[in-house]
Amino acid sequence: MTPAGGKPVRVGVFGLLGSGNLGNDGSLEAVLGRLRAACPEAVVDALCGGPETVTARYGVPATRLHWYRGEYRTASRAGAVAGKGLGKLVDAVRTAAWVRRHDVVVVPGMGVLEATLPLRPWGFPYALFLLCASGRLLRTPVALVGVGAGPIADRPTRALVRWSARLAAYRSYRDELSRDALRAMGVDTAGDAVHPDLAFALPAPAVPAERPAGPPGPVCVGVMDFHGGNDDRARAEEIHRRYLDGTTRFVRALAAEGRRVRLLTGDACDARVVDAILDAVDSPLVTASGAASLAELMEEAAAADAVVATRYHNLVCALRAGTPTLALSYAAKSDALMAGMGLGAYRHPAREVDADRLMEQFRELEKDAAGLRRTLAERNRSAARRLDAHLAALTAFLFPHTLPTPREAP
Missing domain, CATH: 3.40.50.2000 (Glycogen Phosphorylase B;)
Known part of the structure; x- marks a missing residue:
């Protein structure tokens, strides 16, 4: 496979990755495995919550998601409030500059469009909006792959999530409820796919055909x-x-x-x-x-x-x-x-x-x-078959110019 123009495809991955949540990192691992198999020449880096962990564990160069290091701590002092406020402005510039360096950006899995756990609108929802808005303005496709979504009562959070989804170039979901939730928010989901969670693409451990007899296990x-x-x-x-x-x-x-x-x-x-x-x-x-x-x-x-x-x-x-x-x-x-x-x-x-x-x-x-x-x-x-079919379609979307031409095909 030859990338377009003879240059490696530049792929960015984005999210609260490397921050201690094993589910988020598992979704990243599944997507990285597929990216490397489909386009081994691709140059991949990350904008994420735990850049040191992502680099050490997955060999991916990474940049910290937020300029202000205390983004997810409660701001009670004037200095902290000012730092957070300044961080919002700095992050807008940093995110746009990062997006501009890529041919495509992937948000791998995660519940990025839901609020089932405590969430402030100007934390990650704002960061995701900056990403998707930058992608649209700079013509860099942003793909929300296998993400979770849900009803959101908080109006600022709901607005940021809705606009992030609308501005993304590609969306797929880990369940029908997620697609329905975005449709209820006013997002056109007619062309969006639903497939099993990305973690189902990870290798399953070997298990015996029958459980051995004996005392109850753990x-x-x-x-x-x-x-x-x-x-x-x-x-x-x-x-x-x-x-x-x-x-x-x-x-x-x-x-x-x-x-x-x-x-x-x-x-x-x-x-x-x-x-x-x-x-x-x-x-x-x-x-x-x-x-x-x-x-x-x-x-x-x-x-x-x-x-x-x-x-x-x-x-x-x-x-x-x-x-x-x-x-x-x-x-x-x-x-x-x-x-x-x-x-x-x-x-x-x-x-x-x-x-x-x-x-x-x-x-x-x-x-x-x-x-x-x-x-x-x-x-x-069944889940493995469905997810493999979806990831093949995703590969065609992300790397349309890296696929073999009819003359190159065997």
């Missing part, structure tokens, strides 16, 4: 520093306390039955919840996973008899590994994921964790484990 419990969504700020601490108390009681009940429990996380902030549960349960049967990537999370899930998890990408990893999974669901995206993989009956509300009811559901999950593993194997094959 249970993975994926926890989250959960305080509700963007509209729950007034009762965030109450929501967090209920979630932590219910989850702790469930873990304690598993340990009391002699079950080994591995606590999984999906973001650096989740370590606080792990520490709280370990202190409260105080059992050698309960340990914390050190997984630092989606691949490692999948390995943990594959070794477990069952998974009970909150974070969206903890669920994706468990389902991709083919392990019977119960969702502590905090958003419609989790419900849609579970239904799409044939496990829609195995959901429990994260805002109202009832340890006794959760244990009942867990027992039902284990009783149906053999059938659920067969269902997941079938659904994973």
